[in-house]
Amino acid sequence: xxxxxxxxxxxxxxxxxxxxQLVKVIREKNVEDISLLMLLVLISGLSLWxxxxxxxxxxxxxxxxxxxxxxxxxxxxxxxxxxxRK
Numbered sequence: 001x002x003x004x005x006x007x008x009x010x011x012x013x014x015x016x017x018x019x020x021q022l023v024k025v026i027r028e029k030n031v032e033d034i035s036l037l038m039l040l041v042l043i044s045g046l047s048l049w050x051x052x053x054x055x056x057x058x059x060x061x062x063x064x065x066x067x068x069x070x071x072x073x074x075x076x077x078x079x080x081x082x083x084x085r086k
Contacts, residue, residue, distance in 0.1 A: 011063070021034075022078070031079045036079060043069060047069055050066050053065060
């Protein structure tokens, strides 16, 4: 298999992996089972991948991880809005 295709497929799958969780949170308006620490670590790691992609001039790495950052930042915003713990 061509390594570019492999990279694109891997990037797409990892980028869309949190979409079902985001949809569930938006529908139920419930973030009780979401770990804030996990979200922050994940967003940090994905952001570093974007930076790495720019350093290596690798568009698939940049695009897939930038999309994943957006999805997870959206989940973080939902966490902040829907968190019932004061």
